[in-house]
Amino acid sequence: MSALLELKGLTKRFGGLAAVNDVSLAVPEGSIFGLIRPNGAGKTTIFNLITGVYQASSGGIAFGGKSIAGLEPYKIADLGITRTFQNIRLFKNLSVFDNVLTACHASASYGIAEALFRLPRFRREEKELSEKAMELLKIMGLDGRFDVMANNLPYGLQRRLEITRALALEPRLLLLDEPAAGMNPDETESLMRLIGEIRSRFSLSILVIEHHMDLIMGVCERLHVLNFGCTLAEGTPAEVSNDPKVVEAYLGGGGSKKC
Amino acid sequence: MILFLQQLVNGLSIGSVYALMAVGYSLVYSIMNFSNFAHGSVIMLGAYFGFYALTLLKVPFGLAFFLAACGTAGVAVLIERLAYKPLRDRKAPFLYFIITAMGTQIFIDNGVIATIGPTYKTYPDIFTQGPIKIGALDVGRIDIAMFVISAVCLAALIIFIERTKMGKAIQATAYNMKASALMGINTDRVIIVVFALGGALAGVAGVLYGMKYLVYPQIGNITMKSFIAAVFGGLGSLPGAMIGAVFLGLIETFVSGYLSTQYRDLIAFIILIAMLVVRPSGIMGKSMEEKA
Amino acid sequence: MEYIQGILILSGINLIAVLGLSVLTGFTGLFSFGHAGFMAIGAYISAIVTARLHLPFALAILAGGLAAGLASLLIGRLTLKLKGDYFCIATMGFGEAIRLILNNWPWVGGSRGWESLGSYTNIWNVLVLDIVAVILVWNLVNSRHGRNMIAVREEELAAQMAGIDVYRYKMTALVVSAILAGIAGALMAHYMTFIQPKLFSMQKSTELTIIVIFGGLGSISGSVIGAVLLTALPELFRAFSQWRLVFYGLAVIVIMVGRPQGLMGGMELTPSGVRKALAAKRARAAAMVDDGGKA
Numbered sequence: 066m067s068a069l070l071e072l073k074g075l076t077k078r079f080g081g082l083a084a085v086n087d088v089s090l091a092v093p094e095g096s097i098f099g100l101i102r103p104n105g106a107g108k109t110t111i112f113n114l115i116t117g118v119y120q121a122s123s124g125g126i127a128f129g130g131k132s133i134a135g136l137e138p139y140k141i142a143d144l145g146i147t148r149t150f151q152n153i154r155l156f157k158n159l160s161v162f163d164n165v166l167t168a169c170h171a172s173a174s175y176g177i178a179e180a181l182f183r184l185p186r187f188r189r190e191e192k193e194l195s196e197k198a199m200e201l202l203k204i205m206g207l208d209g210r211f212d213v214m215a216n217n218l219p220y221g222l223q224r225r226l227e228i229t230r231a232l233a234l235e236p237r238l239l240l241l242d243e244p245a246a247g248m249n250p251d252e253t254e255s256l257m258r259l260i261g262e263i264r265s266r267f268s269l270s271i272l273v274i275e276h277h278m279d280l281i282m283g284v285c286e287r288l289h290v291l292n293f294g295c296t297l298a299e300g301t302p303a304e305v306s307n308d309p310k311v312v313e314a315y316l317g318g319g320g321s322k323k324c
Numbered sequence: 325m326i327l328f329l330q331q332l333v334n335g336l337s338i339g340s341v342y343a344l345m346a347v348g349y350s351l352v353y354s355i356m357n358f359s360n361f362a363h364g365s366v367i368m369l370g371a372y373f374g375f376y377a378l379t380l381l382k383v384p385f386g387l388a389f390f391l392a393a394c395g396t397a398g399v400a401v402l403i404e405r406l407a408y409k410p411l412r413d414r415k416a417p418f419l420y421f422i423i424t425a426m427g428t429q430i431f432i433d434n435g436v437i438a439t440i441g442p443t444y445k446t447y448p449d450i451f452t453q454g455p456i457k458i459g460a461l462d463v464g465r466i467d468i469a470m471f472v473i474s475a476v477c478l479a480a481l482i483i484f485i486e487r488t489k490m491g492k493a494i495q496a497t498a499y500n501m502k503a504s505a506l507m508g509i510n511t512d513r514v515i516i517v518v519f520a521l522g523g524a525l526a527g528v529a530g531v532l533y534g535m536k537y538l539v540y541p542q543i544g545n546i547t548m549k550s551f552i553a554a555v556f557g558g559l560g561s562l563p564g565a566m567i568g569a570v571f572l573g574l575i576e577t578f579v580s581g582y583l584s585t586q587y588r589d590l591i592a593f594i595i596l597i598a599m600l601v602v603r604p605s606g607i608m609g610k611s612m613e614e615k616a
Numbered sequence: 617m618e619y620i621q622g623i624l625i626l627s628g629i630n631l632i633a634v635l636g637l638s639v640l641t642g643f644t645g646l647f648s649f650g651h652a653g654f655m656a657i658g659a660y661i662s663a664i665v666t667a668r669l670h671l672p673f674a675l676a677i678l679a680g681g682l683a684a685g686l687a688s689l690l691i692g693r694l695t696l697k698l699k700g701d702y703f704c705i706a707t708m709g710f711g712e713a714i715r716l717i718l719n720n721w722p723w724v725g726g727s728r729g730w731e732s733l734g735s736y737t738n739i740w741n742v743l744v745l746d747i748v749a750v751i752l753v754w755n756l757v758n759s760r761h762g763r764n765m766i767a768v769r770e771e772e773l774a775a776q777m778a779g780i781d782v783y784r785y786k787m788t789a790l791v792v793s794a795i796l797a798g799i800a801g802a803l804m805a806h807y808m809t810f811i812q813p814k815l816f817s818m819q820k821s822t823e824l825t826i827i828v829i830f831g832g833l834g835s836i837s838g839s840v841i842g843a844v845l846l847t848a849l850p851e852l853f854r855a856f857s858q859w860r861l862v863f864y865g866l867a868v869i870v871i872m873v874g875r876p877q878g879l880m881g882g883m884e885l886t887p888s889g890v891r892k893a894l895a896a897k898r899a900r901a902a903a904m905v906d907d908g909g910k911a
Contacts, residue, residue, distance in 0.1 A: 116777060142779035150777075156770040158882065160892075167767050168778045170760040177788070180759035181752050187759065194760065212895045234779050359701060410873045419647045420872055422704060423829055426649075426822050427868025434861035548712065551705055559701070590720070593713040600706045601694045 069094040069270050070115070070146075070238055075124035077110055084110045086294040087124070092238070097264055097271045099285030099302075103292055103314040108274045109151055111291075112240050116148055117141045128238070143171065147231040148240035151274075153223050155215040161226055162211040166198040168233035198233065204266070205229045205259075221252045225259070232263065238270045239263070245277040253277060257284045282306070290314075330462070331581040332574070337467035337536075339573020340474035344529035345550035346557070346565035347478060348522035354498040354560035355518045358418040361425035362403055364547025365432035366523050370396045370530025371539045372436065375445055385450055389473070393527040400523025401516055403428055429544060436541045445539040470532045477528055478566060481521065485562070490517055498560065552596040558606025567607060621739050623851050628742035629803045631843040634827050635753050635836070636796025641825060642833040643757055644789040645769030647704050649821045650711025651797050654684040656816035657714065658798025659805035660724050666734050666806065673736040677745075677802045684798025685791050687714075692790045696783060711821050718813040729812030737807035745803070749796060754836055756792070765789055766834065826868055832878030837885035842878070 068091035077085040088111065092098045102108055113119045115126055117138040126133050133141055156164050173190040180187050202208040205225060210218065215226060224244055231239055241260070245253045257280055264271055275281050281288065281302065288305045290297040298308045305311055345367060352360045373392035377383050383391065407424045450469070455462040485491035496504040497514045505511045533543060550565075553572045557564025572592060580588040599606065633655055640646050658680030665676035695706040719727045756762050764785050767775040776782055805811045823846075831842030853860045871878070883893045 118773070118776075137781075138776040139779050139781045142777055147779075148777055150774065154771045154774040156767055156774070158770060159766065163763070167760075167763040170764055171779050173760050175760070177756065177759075177761055180761055181755050183755055191759070212892070230774075230778065357701075359705065407869050407873065411876075414876075416872075416876060419700065419704070420876055422647065423825065424869055424872040427826070427865045427872065429865070430819070430822070431862055431865025431869065434858055434865060438858035438862050548708070552709075555702070555705060587720070590713060590716045593709045593716065596709045597694065597706060597713070600698060600702055600709070604698055604702050 068092060069129060070272065071125075071127045072111070072115075073125045073127070075111070075114060075126065076122045077114055077119060078122040083122075084294050085114065085121075085291075088291065088294070088296055089124075090289045090296070090299065092270055092272055093287070095264070095268070095270055096286050097260065097273065097284055099281045099288045100272065100274045101276060101281055101288060101290055103290070103297075103311070108291065109242055110294075112148055112242055112274065115141075115240065116146060142234060142236075145235075145237035146240065147234050147236040147238075149224070149227040149231055149242055149244060151242045151246065153227055155223060155227055155230070157216040158214065160212050160214055161207055161218065162198060162202065164215050164226060164230050165201055165233050166194060168230045169194045169198050169201075171234055172197060201229055201233055205232075220247060221255075224248075224256075228259075228263070232267060235267075236269055238272060241271060241273045241275075243274055243276070245275060245280045248277075250279070253280055256280065260284050327581065331577050333463050333467055334581075335574035335577035336570065337464075337470040337573075338577060339570035340471045341529050341532050341536075342549055342553050342569035342573050343566045344474050344477060344525045344532070344569075345547065346553035346569040347481065347562055348525035348529070349547070349550045350554045350557075350560060350562055350565035351494075351518055351525075352522045353554065354562070355494065355501070355515060356408070356412075356421070357560075358421040359425070359551060360522075361422060361547070362407075362428040362432065363522070363526060363550065364544025365429045366396050366400050366403075366526040367530040367533070367547060368433065368436070368541060368543040369399055370527030371534035371543055372440070372445075372530075373527065374531035374534055375447060375539050378448055389528055389531055392531045393524040396527030396530065397520040397523040400519045400526070404515065404519040433541055433544055440541075442541055445534075447535050447539065450535060466536050470536060473528065473532060477525060481525070482562070484521075490514070494518060549592060552592050554606075555596060555604075556599050556606055558608040561606065561608040564606055564608035623848050625737065625739055625742050625807055626851065627844045627847040628739075628746045629737070629800050629807065630824070630827070630847045631746055631840060632749050632803070633797045633800035633824055634831075634839050634843040635749050636793035636800075637824050638793075638828050638831075638833075638836065638839040639753060639756065639765070639796075640789045640793035641828050642831075642835065642839065643762060643769060644765040644786060645772075645833075646786060646789065647700070647825060648707040648790075648793070649704055649818060649825065650707035650709070650714075651793065651824050652816040652818065652820035653711035653714035654688060654794040654797035655801035655804065655820070656718060656811075656813065657684045657687050658801030659811045659816070660718060660730075660801075661798070662802030663724070663730055663733050663805050663811060666736070667730070667732075673734070673741075673806065676736075676806070677799055680802030680805075681795040681798040684801070685795040688790050688794030689787070692787045696786045696790065708818060708821075711816075711818055715813045715816055718816075725812070727813060729810060729814075731810045733805055733809045733811065735806060735809050737803045742803060745799065749799075750836065750840065753792075753796075757836065761785070761788070769834075826864075829876075830871060830878050832880035832882055834882040835878070835880035835884055837889070838878055838880030838883075841880070841885075 070092040072088055072090050075085055075088045076083060100108060100111065110119065114121050117136050121134060128144060128146060133144065156167065159167070173194050175187045175190050199208060202211055207222065207226060207229060210222070215223065218226060228241070228244070245256055248256065260271060261284060273285060285302060287300070288302055289299045290305055290311050292314045297314060298305050298311050349360060349363045370392045373395040374388045377388040377391045407428050408421060411420055411424060455464045456468065485494055493509045493514050494517065496509060497511050501511055530543065533546070549572060550569070553569035554565045556572065557566065557568030572595065575595065576588050576592060579591045633651065637648065637651055640648060661683040662676035662680035665671050665679045666673060691710050695703055698706060718724060724730055764775065764780045767778065767780055768782050768785055772782055827842045827846045828839060830846060831838030850860050850864065883889055
């Protein structure tokens with residue numbers, strides 16, 4: 066399998082602190098890849114670097130073989146990388162339906178003039194967008210609550226809605242930032258199944274940041290372990306969980322920064 | 325050369341008053357992270373308080389300052405309690421604060437016009453002797469007073485912030501309000517103190533302004549200058565506000581002296597816009613990346 | 617009757633500016649305190665077209681709107697990348713700068729103003745333009761472009777991640793709002809037949825923003841009702857002159873503290889809008905009962 070996303074020697078410094086230090090990894094196409102870290106910051110920073118929110122201090126990021134360094138976040142989303150957020154960033158005052166409908170915008174191409182004068186292309190494409198949004202909600206099991214305000218959804222469904230919104234852009238790579246945060250074992254179980262289903266149904270690759278061990282071990286095919294922003298180990302969940310360095314980092318905790 | 329030095333003196337004296345205004349405004353900004361547009365109204369009230377202290381109560385000069393500063397400190401705290409605190413409690417987006425601040429400004433400014441009236445008032449002459457001669461320069465006593473009083477107040481403020489416990493609490497809260505609260509700092513009290521300080525400085529600035537120029541309800545418009553100065557120096561940075569204010573005062577004076585007074589206000593805005601485009605964090609401000 | 621007509625015309629003129637500002641502030645979440653500057657550009661350019669170039673009024677209105685739109689392109693270029701607070705101050709700076717430039721420009725009357733402009737604005741052209749403006753703004757907002765603007769208002773970062781070119785949409789909102797403000801300015805110039813830089817002060821900009829907030833951010837019907845009420849009422853109370861502004865300021869504080877979502881609270885006063893609001897209310901009640909949804 067070819068690598069869909071490749072990070073090469075990626076480093077991000079904030080002042081004197083390197084939140085991400087010389088990280089290299091390759092996410093194979095079609096896989097579910099996990100990123101975990103026992104200590105230090107840096108997980109979400111990697112996502113922010115990939116999606117263009119931060120610029121790397123050094124190192125490169127390539128998507129589908131082409132460098133995406135320096136691109137604006139919305140362009141990167143256009144290219145096919147979307148994400149969810151650790152602290153849910155839904156359009157809180159919009160309904161479930163509107164959240165997804167908004168994200169479907171890229172599937173239409175009518176311009177402002179066509180919108181202002183309600184030309185045929187507008188009407189046609191709006192109808193398509195509506196259908197597409199509803200379809201997506203049905204697949205993700207949210208259609209029953211389509212007119213509920215996002216803010217009023219129970220927490221678990223808010224996370225699901227965020228994932229749905231990210232899927233509306235038809236991404237090739239989906240970044241999930243701690244999707245199981247705040248969930249009980251049952252909900253985590255459902256989420257794991259959901260992630261697997263999404264991968265096959267939408268034929269995409271998934272990169273997950275998590276520290277919830279059940280989810281990581283249960284659903285990821287490959288893991289990359291960061292410690293204090295540096296690469297500690299990489300391999301299958303079985304390999305990584307038996308790696309003495311990883312065990313020590315998890316049990317030993319704190320202390321000096323090892324790279 | 326004489327003209328230059330004369331302008332320098334003028335620029336420094338008006339700059340020092342701008343500094344008082346800008347620091348008061350910046351102080352509130354550093355804690356609350358919003359632009360208190362009602363600041364100008366407080367300055368204006370300071371001018372009026374001082375005026376009435378001198379004419380009605382007939383207190384000596386120094387006491388007038390004190391009374392005006394107390395008055396404006398009180399008004400500032402009142403505004404905070406009634407208009408801003410409810411928004412803070414509700415975690416309203418900061419832009420709502422700005423609207424409320426503007427409403428407060430309209431309320432106070434027009435309240436003064438409706439009650440006291442729009443006619444200009446002049447302060448009684450404080451200094452009856454003529455200007456002091458330094459070499460070939462005529463330095464007005466008022467200008468000296470403005471500079472000295474502003475410098476003293478600002479020095480006192482700096483000492484307060486650097487040396488006292490409350491001052492350190494203010495610094496901590498300005499840096500990170502949530503963390504400070506978790507550390508046991510009574511952030512609510514810090515906010516009250518900050519508004520009181522800002523209000524007091526505004527009061528002194530108002531009296532100085534009234535002394536040098538006139539007293540009228542629209543004095544608050546000058547608050548734009550304090551924003552520009554604060555932005556120039558870096559929003560939230562007190563030394564920056566001072567530097568920015570003095571710089572602004574100097575530039576304005578030189579422009580009106582050498583070009584024309586028409587352009588004086590315009591130049592201030594050009595500086596503002598140029599600053600925002602080139603270096604929005606100002607001379608001494610910190611740039612912040614949003615945490616995703 | 618003439619008096620009532622006057623009030624309606626003024627309300628109608630304000631409505632157009634308010635609609636524009638609603639797109640920028642209510643739907644895209646950007647607060648501008650310099651919009652009177654765009655009205656000023658519209659007013660003065662339109663005055664030049666009718667009084668100096670002796671061209672028809674319709675052309676003047678168009679020119680006024682376009683000029684304001686062009687100015688906003690420049691201003692947007694300089695300021696839209698700034699953080700919220702700075703953007704506010706920058707717009708304020710621009711509004712004031714425009715006023716000051718006009719004040720110092722004798723060719724257009726300077727601070728004394730420009731009088732004896734043609735009285736071309738009447739209840740009919742204001743009404744027609746109002747209706748057109750409402751329809752166009754409504755169409756804009758209820759399209760993917762409008763939704764993108766709302767997304768920018770709600771969660772700018774998430775909007776970026778959803779592939780929305782935030783800068784472009786902010787610029788679009790700014791230009792639309794400026795064009796509408798310019799048109800309003802042109803209409804005002806030829807209703808009052810006299811323009812003066814003082815008319816386009818920061819206070820005017822603030823008044824416009826207050827109307828948008830009063831009507832409720834994100835609601836077109838709110839902006840319409842707000843524009844009419846907040847223009848008509850102060851005019852009716854003109855006798856109390858200074859006190860009306862005092863109450864105005866107090867009202868702003870009370871609204872922001874008491875009911876910040878404004879009159880309409882984001883709802884629209886249309887059949888579908890009411891249905892939507894009721895549905896949301898029902899769903900909210902149901903969501904509260906339904907506990908612990910599974911992921």
